[in-house]
Amino acid sequence: LSRLGCSTSYIGKIADDEEGDLLEYNLMINDVYLTNLIYADSGNSGKVLGFVSDAGDRALYVDPGVNDEISIDEINPLNVNACKILHYSSFVGDSFYAQKELLKSLTDKVILSFDPGMLYVKKGVEELKEILERTDILLINEGELKILFEDYYKEKLGIDDELSFRDLAVNVRNDGIDTVVVKRGADGAYAINEKDEEVKIPAFKCDAVDTTAAGDSFNSGFLYSYLKGYDLAKSCTIANWVASRSVQAIGISGLPNLDELEEFIETL
Structure with a gap:
């Protein structure tokens, strides 16, 4: 970002x-x-x-x-509440509990973005409930979405049929998360929000060298677009492009800068 x-x-x-x-x-x-x-x-x-x-x-x-040893006492809530977006990613150990505690200090004006990653997905919906209930933007890949939510919604809805990624995303959205973005790798991205915008955006074709930072790169492109007030389709397109740039180089060295991003946006 x-x-x-x-x-x-x-x-x-x-x-x-x-x-x-x-x-x-x-x-x-x-x-x-x-x-x-x-x-x-x-x-x-x-x-x-x-x-x-x-x-x-x-x-x-x-x-x-x-x-993994961050305690709530080491975080200044005044600094956190001064930001427009607070983005949560995953920890292995005790810092997870500091994240939960920090929620109690957040004002309503702070937008919470959450990418649980597989570490948190394995915890299950109940363990993540406090974070999910406060989340405004959920950024999750297709496999994680299925692992985290499919059994939960099958039980909640009383059904046995397999749920598609769209079914799951719609249910998550209906349960109160304003924007749900599903990262689908080579298949691009799907997103739905509280304005009833629903989009499927194809990925950019490229030769992948290293997918290490693809998900986080996508997140940065989407959150940048969110801050700019772009619609869902444009936001996902920009996010896909940033991710495509990232995977074409080792580590994070392929991440674009602002000039490169603005040059791309002019083509949209």
Whole structure:
């Protein structure tokens, strides 16, 4: 989001080590505000070991370090309530409970965006209920949507038939989340919102080198568009394009900057 010209801060925790210095440096050179970065007195900073196949598919092995030890006392709610959008992603350990506690301090004006990822999807709907009830924008891939919600809605609706990704998204939307966006990889994106906009947007054809940051890149493009007030179709198109740029290079090196994004938007 910062690369796309949005004023961005980050809530996370690092230790006094080489990895922490690198994480801090990468945030700084990308103009991310460090006001909410937490510095641990001991422990180690998080690390991710990534493996990428010749086809661009990836597997990640995570040692979260102190980033999984964030407590609610280390987060300044005044800073959080000063933002337009608060985006939640997933943690392995105790930081999940800090996320839940932080919800109690949020004002209604803060838009909550949530990408649960497989780590949180495996927790199930009941464990995520407090976050889901406060979520305004749900960003989730098709496989995670099915794992998280299919059995839940089969039981709730008293049916045995398989539910499509659209069925699931519509039910989630009807249960109160304003905007539901389903990331479908090579099949593009589907989205529905409280304005009764419903879109299916195809993906951009490209040669994938590394899909590591595809989902988060999509999220950044969508949230940028949301802040700009674009309609759902344009937002998903921009999100797909940002994701397509990301997968054509290793790691996050393919993420576009604001000039590149604005040049693309002019073609729409």
